[in-house]
Amino acid sequence: MADPQLPTDSQQAASNRSGQTRQLLGMRGAQAGETSIWKIRLQLMKPITWIPLIWGVVCGSASSGNFSWTVDNVLVALACMLLSGPLLAGYTQTLNDFYDREIDAINEPYRPIPSGAISVPQVVAQILILLGAGIALAYGLDQWAGNTFPTITATAVGGSLLSYIYSAPPLKLKKNGWLGNYALGASYIALPWWAGHALFGDLNLTIIGLTLFYSLAGLGIAVVNDFKSVEGDRQLGLQSLPVMFGVTAAAWICVLMIDVFQGGIAAYLIGVHQNAYAVLLILLIIPQITFQDMYFLRAPLENDVKYQASAQPFLVLGMLVTALALGNAGV
Template structure:
């Protein structure tokens, strides 16, 4: 490993390298390894929510049992949802965002010239085909005659494409783009986990799409790091449309209100205890919103996410367990 430059403390250099590997904001460092650069394009930090969503869906199916076969199938589904298809999503997003990244995050692999565009395109196709292939394997091993996993993989991949690519490029619209992102992080992996073990029905689809409005709020948090470039290139993110403070309030409101809405729904299906637990998990999120996010969204976005999101994702699993108990 190369030593840090003289004007960069070792601790800061290590932190920058970690951020680079995870695809996080603030990764202002050069890395020579092409495989580390490829990994940076795939943003491993973003895989975790989708892998967790698979668990939530498995729980909501009410059919998951602890066996070696089911654990292996879950891990394969997480591989599909996380490294492969989320990796595809992040890579194609970086490909189409290379101009705006040159303004907001010039150290990213593509605008910095660390990886040629033809290699980026090859990576996009490998991840996409790999994800669809794993989905087909899951269908075959689960005995799905309707190939529901493959359909979900294809549908999710299409959403990822139209989110990033012209002419639709949903991310240009703050509302549509952030909802598409929220649904991709909550509803899609949830459906995959549920369909792997049970029957994906319209109730589960609708409830998780409503839950995805909380994901919209989370997606807005990610817009603050790029507000300067968005404004310069005419992208209508919510911080650009409403201003930083109002957008932060919209984000926090969506996150809190729709989680509480899911809790109310769970009360109506007889899951009062688990619904109460979800409400309790919202309280620390509100606290961290007041402590960090609403006071300075631009400075504290990462700190807020690290503090508050664990409570949100735990609440998702609680909701999945409750839905499974209710036989939804």
């Protein structure tokens, strides 16, 4: 008779499939043992992180007010998503894993580099190829858009430099909970937004300022990721917000940043007479607050992933609502 405490073969198989999927996407709870070099390279690029950058391009295209559903526009928008997601986000994540080898050996030893699944020269080659392909594609998009100043290329180069100083010594912005998380928030919200906007319109100071303001809410989202590695950060002297302020205080800082700055964007939309969009944005903030109370504030270490899965869809929908409002207002 089977021991009820032991997993059945089907349960074990399901668990293995889940671990393999998490490994491929670059998520927590992965399992080691992958031998395919291409799957390992994909794991380094963390496909799960591409989604918000791809969404940022959608928002930028919408905020330009000039996007139309033609075949050419759709194809070039997809190319911009390739730029922001697989190429430059992939570059960023691979670079980050390269410089996080020591901390990953503590927090996530199944990651490709600390587990020995891929060699350091192979990782360096991947970084350079992704960076070169990204900048080349950005230049091509500028040519398609007819930009007098290569705005998309400049955004790609600036974002790549920001990724480098975020991960690499001596600056290593991620050592500082405020600077590092704001750099991360801006990379996920402002930079792909600028690329999408510049593809179909003229990127202006108002859009730049608003998206940098919105990125302060992204700072709060970035802090959520710090709760999974508190012990490793503490051992290596990284000043993440949970290390600096403690878990409870950092959780409150996190949710206040998320809510207050989204509220500030809603107030701006009212100021430019986009009242319906502002109300819709506020309605999307309410469930985020609900999930913050249900999950994150009560047990941030245990519920960080559950909170992100529950609340972040409302945040990203709010970004699109804001973009549509800005496009409608002709900002």
